[in-house]
Amino acid sequence: MASAPHGSHSGFNFGCFVIPIVIVVGTTVSYASAVEEFKVGDVEGWRQPDINHTEIYTLWAATKRFHVGDLLRFEYRNDSVVVVDKRAYYHCNVTSPSSVFTDGNTTINLDNVGPMYFISGNNEHCQNGQRLAVEVMPLLPQSPPPSSPPQYQEPEAEDSPTPSPVSTSNAATHAQELAVSRTLSSSVLVTTFIALSWHSA
Ligand SMILES: *[C@@H]1O[C@H](CO)[C@@H](O)[C@H](O)[C@H]1NC(C)=O
Ligand SMILES: *[C@@H]1O[C@H](CO)[C@@H](O)[C@H](O)[C@H]1NC(C)=O
Ligand SMILES: *[C@@H]1O[C@H](CO)[C@@H](O)[C@H](O)[C@H]1NC(C)=O
Numbered sequence: 001m002a003s004a005p006h007g008s009h010s011g012f013n014f015g016c017f018v019i020p021i022v023i024v025v026g027t028t029v030s031y032a033s034a035v036e037e038f039k040v041g042d043v044e045g046w047r048q049p050d051i052n053h054t055e056i057y058t059l060w061a062a063t064k065r066f067h068v069g070d071l072l073r074f075e076y077r078n079d080s081v082v083v084v085d086k087r088a089y090y091h092c093n094v095t096s097p098s099s100v101f102t103d104g105n106t107t108i109n110l111d112n113v114g115p116m117y118f119i120s121g122n123n124e125h126c127q128n129g130q131r132l133a134v135e136v137m138p139l140l141p142q143s144p145p146p147s148s149p150p151q152y153q154e155p156e157a158e159d160s161p162t163p164s165p166v167s168t169s170n171a172a173t174h175a176q177e178l179a180v181s182r183t184l185s186s187s188v189l190v191t192t193f194i195a196l197s198w199h200s201a
């Protein structure tokens with residue numbers, strides 16, 4: 001009914017933009033409402049890993065996607081959850097933690113986008129692999145462009161001599177993912193803005 005300034009031309013573009021936008025917004029909303037609680041280590045809980053299985057928390061985290069608003073729950077006995085920075089995570093250093101929990105059933109809110117690091121307050125346990133790094137993602141649909149699915153994780157299959165290189169490569173991969181995610185976020189905003197501009201024009 002409304003008189004289009006440029007006839008069929010603007011009508012065509014309008015349709016192209018608006019339909020994908022509606023889908024994107026819908027997906028975002030469904031993510032926002034789906035808060036997940038992850039029990040760290042699943043049935044293993046939070047404990048010193050077996051001597052031949054020191055990667056359990058790295059592997060556990062690699063199979064998950066954590067988003068802002070999700071929860072991590074640590075279940076443990078005679079142990080602790082120490083929230084630390086990256087450097088302290090790699091060195092099992094509990095000198096200046098962000099927080100320490102010893103209650104045996106600790107729930108952590110993943111409030112911010114970015115990495116979070118947890119170690120056992122028992123230095124030996126930490127050295128033996130009782131430490132966890134997670135990358136908290138923004139609330140976004142997780143469908144990257146089909147052209148660039150970055151090789152996600154699993155470079156550790158071949159070598160497993162020490163814990164640190166694996167953790168490092170994992171952190172790098174997660175950082176990469178985060179960057180992709182942030183780029184996506186920006187382009188969605190820009191696209192939305194363009195679409196809205198079209199709409200109001
Ligand atoms: C590895 O650990 C399991 C227990 O988790 C044990 O049963 C097995 O014997 C261990 N294997 C070696 C080679 O140490
Ligand atoms: C916890 O530590 C106490 C003493 O330090 C010990 O008696 C108890 O058996 C320990 N419990 C577990 C589950 O290791
Ligand atoms: C632990 O970290 C503190 C700073 O937070 C530093 O002063 C200390 O030297 C570190 N300890 C070790 C063993 O790296």
Ligand SMILES: *[C@@H]1O[C@H](CO)[C@@H](O)[C@H](O)[C@H]1NC(C)=O
Pocket residue numbers: 075105107
């Ligand atoms: C830990 O707390 C959660 C609720 O936050 C509860 O569902 C769970 O049963 C508790 N686990 C233990 C071992 O107490």
